[in-house]
Amino acid sequence: MSPDIDIPSLIARRKPGYSLEAPFYASQQLLDLDIDVIFGRHWFFAAVEPEIPEPGDYVTVTVGPHSVILLRDDDNAVRAFHNVCRHRGSRLVLDRKGFVGNLVCPYHQWTYDLSGALVHAESMSACFEKSRFGLKPVHVRSLAGLLFICLADQPPDDFEEMAAILEPYLAPHDLRGCKVATQIDIVEDGNWKLTIENNRECYHCGGHPELLCSLFHFFGYAANDVSPSQRAYYERFERVHEEFVRIWQAQDLPYEPVEKLSGRATGFRTERLALDGPGESYTMDAKAACRRLVNGFTSPRLGSLHLHTQPNAWYHFLGDHAVTFSTLPLAPDRTLLRTTWLVHRDAEAGRDYDLDTLTQVWRATNEQDGTFVGNAQRGIGSPAYEPGPYSPAEYMVDQFCTWYIERLSAHRPR
Ligand code: FES
Ligand SMILES: [Fe+2]
Known part of the structure; x- marks a missing residue:
């Protein structure tokens, strides 16, 4: 068994502008802390409302020892419960998703x-009070159809802001008016923070x-970070961006960056974000993959609204x-990446969209990212690893690590 890691010293030694020390990515002790502090005491993204469109629809989400049921109740509200029976603790729901009349x-x-509410318990004594044994609720919020949960009794109070x-x-993207076309889970052979860090840069x-058939390479880049060989490409990006600004302004679509990482x-x-070529979608030809646009948009040339939420998601x-x-972390060196x-909701596969075309770019990109993450995990596992410096274009990785260290510090282990 590996000796205990001095976590307060590790936190105090964090050097801004550099990747984290190896134990953050490799140790079970740190993963346990991540599950306790980061996933246990913060809002994190769990699902989308269209996964549970009808009363009785549910999904389960598992992180560390926690399993949470998210379901739609008879009043069409989304609720979340710990997936633990109040009798002798059995897992209540065993499937990842499904439909129930009752649990x-x-x-x-x-x-x-x-x-x-507990509505039936066979052969209990006469004094048994069912009302005391309802399922334990979990805090859940819907942000325009994105479902976030918080396992803490007292969630952070800045969600509403x-x-x-x-x-x-x-x-304007009316997620609640959408349906799930498909959802794909893959497991990356790396720590969950490497998956997120990899997402936070386009270096x-x-x-x-x-992906570069539609995405300009400059996500996270300031003009000064662009190399001379990329200058003409960058100038084209700037011209296209100006075109998109006019499109967004004409449709009253907010577009300015907001950064509170x-x-x-x-x-x-x-x-x-402006997209390259036709600028419509993340496809091989950058044209719309679904001809039924969301929420009554009349033109697909809208670029992409990009969103990150700490700790665990992007959209x-x-x-x-x-x-x-x-x-979602599975082990220090294994992470579930769930893509939806x-x-x-009225679009039909085969008529309005082809599923392979819709998913091709991100299936390929996820696989490539999984390889990058796995390679990083293996390299970090070597005694030769030491934290290395970020480029300016990786400032959002630095911001993620800063947030992570801040949050561990705020809940410093005793
Ligand atoms: S543990 Fe659930 S009914 Fe007994
Ligand atoms: Fe990537």
């Missing part, structure tokens, strides 16, 4: 309604030929679809 425990059939800022950006985007419990960043909202990404593609 019936598979062990002794204690039965809960969709509000979490984030929601007020982001609602005007997200509302590596040369490794994504499919650290210095607060609930960190986030959004920005509307893209386009004229023809949306795609969400959530990461959404289209207008």
Whole structure:
């Protein structure tokens, strides 16, 4: 068994502008701390409302020892409960998703309604009070259809402030009016923070030929960071961006970057991005993958609304679809990446969109990113690893690590 790591010293030694020390990525002790502090005491992205469109629909989300049921109740409200029976603790719901009339425990059939109230418990004594044994609720909020949960008794109080800022950006994309076209889970062979860090920069985007058919390479770059060989490409990007600004302004679509990635419990960043070529979608020809646009948009040439939320997610909202990404730790060196593609709820596969075309770019990009993350994990596992310096274009990685260290410090282990 490895000796205990001195976590307060590790936190205190963090050098801004450099990657984190190896134990942050490799040790079970740190993963346990991440699950306790980061996932246990902060809002994190769990699902989208279209995963549970009808009363009785549910999904489960697992992180460390926690399993949470998110369901739609009979009043169409979203609720979340710990997936733990109040009798002798059995997991209540065993599937990842499904539909229920009531929640019936598979062990002794204690039965809960969709509000979490215990409604049936066979052969209990006369003095048994069912009302004392409802399911334990979990805090849940919907931000324009994105479902966030918080496992703490007292969640951070800045969620509503984030929601007020982001609602005007997200509302035009009407996520609640969408359906899930498909959802794909993959497991990356790296720590969950490496998956997020990899997402927070485009310094590596040369490794994504499919994505670069539509995405300009300059996400996270300031004009000064662009190399001479990229200058003409950057100037084209600036011209296209100006065209898109006129499109966004004409449609009253908020587009200015908002960046609140650290210095607060609930960190986030959004920005509307110009896309290359036709500028419509993340496809190989940058044209819309779904001809039924979301929310009655009349033109798909809208670029991409880009969103990050700490600790575990990123999202893209386009004229023809949306795609969400959530990461959940499985082990110090294994991370679940769940990608969900959404289209207008009336769009039909085969008629309005082809699923392969819709998903091709991000399936390829996820696979490439998984390789980058796995390679980083293996390198960090070597005694030769030491934290290395970020480029200016990686400032959002630095911001993620700053947020992470701030949050560990705020809940310093005793
Ligand atoms: S543990 Fe659920 S009914 Fe017994
Ligand atoms: Fe990538």
